[in-house]
Amino acid sequence: MSYEVKSLNEECGIFGIWGHPDAARVTYFGLHSLQHRGQEGAGIVSNKDGNLNGHRGLGLLSEVFNDDRSLTSLNGDAAIGHVRYATAGNGSVDNIQPFLFKFYDGACGLAHNGNLTNAKSLRKELEQDGAIFHSNSDTEILMHLIRRSKQPTFIDQLKESLRTVKGGFAYLLMTETSMIAALDPNAFRPLSIGQMKNGAYVIASETCALEVIGAVFVRDVGPGEMIIINDTGYTIESYTENTQFSICSMEYIYFARPDSNIAGVNVHTARKNMGKRLAQEAPIEADMVVGVPNSSLSAASGYAEESGIPYEMGLVKNQYIARTFIQPTQELREQGVRMKLSAVRGVVEGKRVIMVDDSIVRGTTSRRIVKLLKDAGAKEVHVRIASPPLRFPCFYGIDIQTRKELIAANHSVLEIKNLIAADSLCFLSEQGLIDSIGLNYDAPYSGLCMAYFNGDYPTPLYDYEEQYQVSLKEKIIFN
Numbered sequence: 001m002s003y004e005v006k007s008l009n010e011e012c013g014i015f016g017i018w019g020h021p022d023a024a025r026v027t028y029f030g031l032h033s034l035q036h037r038g039q040e041g042a043g044i045v046s047n048k049d050g051n052l053n054g055h056r057g058l059g060l061l062s063e064v065f066n067d068d069r070s071l072t073s074l075n076g077d078a079a080i081g082h083v084r085y086a087t088a089g090n091g092s093v094d095n096i097q098p099f100l101f102k103f104y105d106g107a108c109g110l111a112h113n114g115n116l117t118n119a120k121s122l123r124k125e126l127e128q129d130g131a132i133f134h135s136n137s138d139t140e141i142l143m144h145l146i147r148r149s150k151q152p153t154f155i156d157q158l159k160e161s162l163r164t165v166k167g168g169f170a171y172l173l174m175t176e177t178s179m180i181a182a183l184d185p186n187a188f189r190p191l192s193i194g195q196m197k198n199g200a201y202v203i204a205s206e207t208c209a210l211e212v213i214g215a216v217f218v219r220d221v222g223p224g225e226m227i228i229i230n231d232t233g234y235t236i237e238s239y240t241e242n243t244q245f246s247i248c249s250m251e252y253i254y255f256a257r258p259d260s261n262i263a264g265v266n267v268h269t270a271r272k273n274m275g276k277r278l279a280q281e282a283p284i285e286a287d288m289v290v291g292v293p294n295s296s297l298s299a300a301s302g303y304a305e306e307s308g309i310p311y312e313m314g315l316v317k318n319q320y321i322a323r324t325f326i327q328p329t330q331e332l333r334e335q336g337v338r339m340k341l342s343a344v345r346g347v348v349e350g351k352r353v354i355m356v357d358d359s360i361v362r363g364t365t366s367r368r369i370v371k372l373l374k375d376a377g378a379k380e381v382h383v384r385i386a387s388p389p390l391r392f393p394c395f396y397g398i399d400i401q402t403r404k405e406l407i408a409a410n411h412s413v414l415e416i417k418n419l420i421a422a423d424s425l426c427f428l429s430e431q432g433l434i435d436s437i438g439l440n441y442d443a444p445y446s447g448l449c450m451a452y453f454n455g456d457y458p459t460p461l462y463d464y465e466e467q468y469q470v471s472l473k474e475k476i477i478f479n
Contacts, residue, residue: 023077035208043097051107114189116167141165146161162226221264248394269413276305292355338372344376351378384425
C-alpha cells in the first residue's frame with residue numbers, strides 16, 4: 001500500500017472489455033489509469049473461447065505485471081481487471097481480485113468495488129449452510145449466493161443475489177459466454193460503458209480509463225442496473241426497481257481523476273466550482289492562493305479566479321516517493337510527508353498564503369502542511385477546505401468507519417484551526433458543495449450521498465447499525 005498524504009482511500013477500480021484480440025493488454029492500460037483507486041494489489045482474468053485464466057498479485061499494477069509473459073499468458077478476446085485498496089479483508093494475496101472460480105459446471109471471474117453493509121451476517125449464514133470461504137473479503141459472498149440460488153438461469157441467480165447483498169457495490173463478472181456489470185440501487189460508485197473503434201465494449205470505474213484506450217463513452221450504468229455484454233452486443237436489465245440515485249460526493253471532491261466525468265459532470269469543473277464558491281463563502285485578504293497537490297489544484301484555481309488573488313505553486317509534490325513510507329511510526333509518517341510534499345521558500349516567504357485543500361480527515365496532514373509553509377517563511381497561512389467538515393463514517397467503500405478517526409466529529413472549526421496551527425480555517429457549506437457539483441436529480445441532495453457530512457445515510461446500515469447507533473444518531477454539529 002502506498003503512502004497517501006490524505007489518509008483517505010477509495011476501495012477499488014474495475015475495468016473489463018469484451019471483443020478485443022488483445023483484451024488483457026487493453027485491460028492493463030485501462031487499470032493503469034485507475035491506479036489512483038487502489039495500490040495494494042491488482043489482477044486480470046481473461047477469457048479465450050470460454051476458458052478463463054487469471055493472474056494477480058500484491059503491489060502496483062506495474063509490479064504485478066512486471067514481466068510481459070504474465071500478460072501474454074492471458075490471451076483471449078475478453079478480460080476483466082481490478083486494482084485494490086482494502087477496506088474489507090486484509091492485505092494477503094487471497095484477497096486480490098478478480099477472483100476466479102472454477103466449478104464442475106463452468107467458471108466465473110468476479111471483481112468488486114465498494115463495501116457490503118450486511119456482509120458479516122451473510123457470511124455467517126452462508127458458512128452455517130456449509131459454504132467455505134477462501135478469502136476474508138466481502139466480494140466472495142456474491143458467488144456463494146449465486147451458487148446457493150435455486151433460480152433456473154445464471155442471470156436469475158445473479159439478480160436474486162444482487163437483491164440480497166446491501167451497501168455500495170459495482171460488480172464485474174466474467175462467465176464463459178458473457179461479461180456482466182451490476183451497480184447497487186444507489187449507484188454509490190461510478191461505472192461507465194464505452195465502445196472501441198473495433199466494436200469492443202468496455203466497462204470502467206471512471207471515464208478517464210475509456211479515454212486512455214481510445215474508447216467512446218456510451219452511457220453510465222444506472223442504479224439497480226445490470227449490463228450483459230456478449231458477442232451480440234449489450235443489453236440492460238434491472239434487478240430491482242427500488243432505487244435512489246446517491247452518488248458518493250467524495251468521488252467529486254477527492255477520489256476521481258479530474259479528467260473523468262461522473263453522471264455527466266466533469267470532475268475538474270466540479271472542483272473548480274467548489275473553489276469559486278469557497279471564495280464567495282470564505283473570503284480573506286492574502287497575497288497568494290496555493291493548492292495542495294494533486295487533488296486540490298482544481299479547487300485552488302477556482303478560488304484564485306473568483307477572489308482575484310494570484311495562484312502560485314507554493315507546494316510541490318514528489319511523484320516518485322518510495323512506496324515503503326507507509327510505516328506506522330510517527331517519525332516515518334512525518335518523514336513521509338516531507339518526502340511527498342515540499343514548500344517553495346522562494347514563493348511563500350514573507351507572504352500571506354491561502355492554502356486550499358479538498359478535505360480534512362484526521363487533521364495530522366493539514367497540521368504538517370501548515371508547518372511546512374510556515375517553516376518556509378510564510379507570514380500567514382489561511383486554510384480553506386473545498387468540502388464540508390467530515391463528521392461521519394462511510395460504510396459504502398471508503399476506509400473510514402469510526403467517528404474517532406475524524407477530527408471534525410470531535411472538535412469545532414475553531415478548535416481544528418488551533419490544532420492545525422492555521423491563522424484561519426473555513427469549510428465549504430453543504431449547499432455550496434451540492435450547487436458546485438450541479439447534479440439535477442429529483443432525489444435528496446440532488447442525487448449525492450452527503451452522509452459523511454451530516455449523517456443522513458441513504459440506506460439502512462444493517463451489520464453496522466448496532467455498532468454505530470449511538471455515534472450516528474447523536475449528531476453533534478459544531479458551529
